[in-house]
Amino acid sequence: MALVGLLAAWGCAGPATRNVATTPTVAPSAEPESETAPTPCELAAEQRERVPGLLEQGKLDRTLRVIAKANALCTAERAKTWGAEVTTLAEIGQYTEARKLAAEIAASDAELETKRAAKAALAVVEQRDVAFADTDEAKAEMTELYDAALKAAAAHEQEKAKQLFLAAWDSWRPNGQALYAAGREALALGDSAQAQRLFDRAVVDLERATGATTRLDTPNGFEETEDVAWSPDGRWLAVADRKSIVLMDSVTGREVRRLEGHSSLVRSVAFSPDGKTLASGSRGQSIRLWQVSSGRVLRTLERRLGEVNSVVAFSPDGKALASGSGDNTVQLWEVSSGRVLRTLQGHSGVVTSVAFSPNGKTLASGSADRSIRIWEVGSGRVLRTLQGHSGVVTSVAFSPNGKTLASGSTDESIRIWEVGSGRVSRTLQGRHLDVVTSVAFSPDGKTLASGSRHSMVRLWEVRSGRVLRTLQGHSLEATRVAFSPDGKTLASGSRDEGIRLWQVSSGQLLRTLEGHSGYVTSVAFSPDGKTLASGASDNTVRLWQVSSGRVLQTLEDHSNAVTSVAFSPDGKTLASGAWDDTVRLWQVSSGRMLRSLKGHSGYVTSVAFSPDGKTLASGAWDNTVRLWYVSSGQLLRTLEGHSGYVTSVAFSPNGKILASGSYDQTVRLCEVSSGQLLRTLERHPRVVSSVAFSPNGKILASGDWDNTVRLWEVSSGRVLRTLEGHRDIVESVAFTPDGKTLASGASDNTIRLWEASSGQLLRTLERHRNPVQSVAFTPDGKTLVSGESDAVRLWDPSSGNELLALRVIHDTDAGYAFTPDGAIEVVGTKADDAREYPVCRIGPMTYPFDLCAERFEVPGLLAKVLAKDASYREP
Secondary structure, eight states: GGGGGGGOOOOOOOOOOOSSSSSOOOOOOOOOOOOOOOOOHHHHHHHHHHHHHHHHTTTTHHHHHEEEEEEEEOGGGGGGGGHHHHHHHHHTOOOHHHHHHHHHHHTTTTHHHHHHHHHHHHHHHHHHHOOOOOHHHHHHHHHHHHHHHHHHTTOOHHHHHHHHHHHHHHHHHSSSHHHHHHHHHHHHHHHHHHHHHHHHHHHHHHHHSSSEEEEEOOOOSSSEEEEEEEEETTTTTEEEEETTTEEEEEOOOOOEEEOOSSOOOEEEEETTTSSEEEEEESSSSSEEEETTOOOEEEEEEETTOOOEEEEEOOTTSSSSSEEETSSSSSEEETTOOOEEEEEEOOOOSOOOEEOOOOOSSSSEEEEEEEEEEETTTOOOOEEEEEOSSSSOEEEEEEETTTSSSEEEETTOOOEEEEETTEEEEEEEOOOOOSOOOEEOOOTTTSSSEEEEEESOOEEETTTTTTTEEOOOSSSSSSEEEEEESSSSSEEEEEETTEEEEETTTTTEEEEOOOSSSSEEEEEOOOOOOEEEEEEEETOOOEEEEETTTEEEEEEESSOOOOOEEETTSSSSSEEEEESEEEEEEEEETTOOEEEEEESSSOOOOEEEEEEESSSSEEEEESSSSEETTTTTEEEEEEEEEOOSOOOEEEEEESEEEEEEEEEOEEEEEETTTTOEEEEEEEEESSOOEEEEETTTTTEEEEETSOOOOOEETTTTOOEEEEOOSSSSSHHHHHOOTTSSEEEEETTTTTEEEEETTTTTTEEEEESSSSOOOEEEOTTSSOOEEESSSSOOEEEETTTEEEEEEEOOTTTEEEEHHHHHHHHEEEEETTTHTTTTTTEEEETEEEEEGGGGGOOOOOOOHHHHHHHTTTTGOOO
16 A cells, blocks of 8 residues: 555645735726725625525535634624524534524514524424433334335335435434435435435434544555454454454554465464464465464465365364365364364365364364354264255354354355254344354353344344344445454454454444555655655555646556665656565656666665766665666676665765665765775664765764664764664654754654754654654655655644645555544545545544545645645635
């Protein structure tokens, strides 16, 4: 995901000006008079003129904000829009405010039409603002209507579905979900005005239900979640995300580690009983065992007989692992050696799911042959075959006491089986409207969770088979459900690129966990400041037009993560280094690759042009620095001497010295013309992660894994000062163009600004949620840019204020600009598609952006913010 690509989507337009329509009449011989500024009441009148058009478009919230602005400008003329205001307050659901205004209108000498509007608004308020009994019967009625609406929606009967959703809202309030769902159906019918009215009403209803205010955010997005598993202590969540596994901290929601190595889709993940090992099965022929603490692969289990479809769990003692295969078999593996203990044969279709019983003596397997088999683990013989599903069995799960087995199927049903007799004790159907994708018992065995292709997650009472609650929030197929070890939280994974955590007792959404499919590695501005280049771990480089936010080029020839980008001094050429061991030179104007520089035998981590643009330096994990002729791509010189990976390279401003930082804890200063070593800077106790020369070339800054920045006198090699304050690895350093300030970004999620001459800490910038991978100043030094895994942020270094947070959507050229106070602009070449991706959060609930667009979207936001134009805060 080329997250930092969005960074260039900002402009430098000046503050907006107001055009006055009339020009004073002057005598022919007289000097022109100056234009008179409009009075506050004239400005208010302009705002009030917008009201009819806004209401026609269904923009209730926008109407109220415009009226509020007009009233603030000219209180004396409030009565001119009283009728529209009281009507809108009643419709949107602000009942207290509507009653108050209606009483004021009734006591005034307002026009008859306005008084009629107030009376009608009060009638609406009295009809809608009623208390609803908190009873199971009332909830059941609402649920029945809502489920009928879902069924109509699935049958593409939009008008019927809309009316049923509204009936569900009318039977139980507040019920913002029903208003939102009705709005989606209105949108599908092409009635955008009604949809907007319903969305604005839904926001107020949801805020009333949760006691929270609306805010806007955008998930970073897992690419395609296939499975989710809790660690035994409940602290970690493992998420199968396409070809990788993400370890998430369930408390903070942060990604801890990403495990990569599978060559195809990861279908399933499972923790060992002691929580120290994680197993993952892919759509290919391999299973991997990972050490949770380090993320390293302990063992790869391979049998080339068919695809591995599922790795459910370790045996209760952790000694064996079961996997289902595309060759219709189940394999039992010995974890310690990786050898196959036994192959269980008998299914006539792909094995889709397997589960050990709690005592580890039996194993259940579900299959595309519509059957479930119960196996004796010790002997491998079939104890029982369970038949009854009319579709593929997608998931099987034992109850905690091992006496009951639950199975989900493509026949849209769930069956509860008695393991001892093999008979069906209960069939749960009619509630899911599509394939049941996953089932799981709560730790106490009283509740069953199920996910479906229709995006719904349901909680069932096992004893009675009734639905306890329906969990709504996913927008696509809910692929997997899993209870936390204490049974209080349910995790659900989905193809909508999110993991949601739900409170089991209430059904409340607690948190949405968001991963990322790429992260920012390097940013660079062109010398004229008009173009920005970004490199990312999705193997691409993007060139963005700064003024418009438009993607100029996406450069895609690298076969592994791009780690560094740099513009030539004339801005015509871009260099990129990557983990494919190559350096590539690109023509900026066309995006054409000019040449590929090959020679490194390890990851290329850093590239830099000499000040005259004739030479390019590259550092790599082969412990060398290479100097290349830019014009021909020919290797000029290889600089050897480092005993560890080279992490960073930088030319001095006069181009005579090259600095290189390394894992060997040193910085080497070499003469470019001869390659001769001038000096080794050896005071670093750990890895040197970044180096940068001051603009006058007299000082070198270096970041260290010991959480410090060191400033060195280049001429003598002595340490001038050590800058302490970061609490984790310093990832990047950069000087302002005037050399007075140094910025350092670190893995403690902060940026620190230092006075270069004294080493004094000027300020700490702390809004990053993840390690800061890269920092850079714009050519004029007025803006600081920083990149992290899920966002890029722009800062005013003089004040330390964050200006914008920027993100892009994976595999698109569209993204978003956010301000700290919640305004958003959708930017890029696929802006219309992008509007469906952000979400608004109301308390614990999340909804697509269309619910909140009228409250937050601000055209031209980027340009206004950077021009210090605060008009974006106005209605």
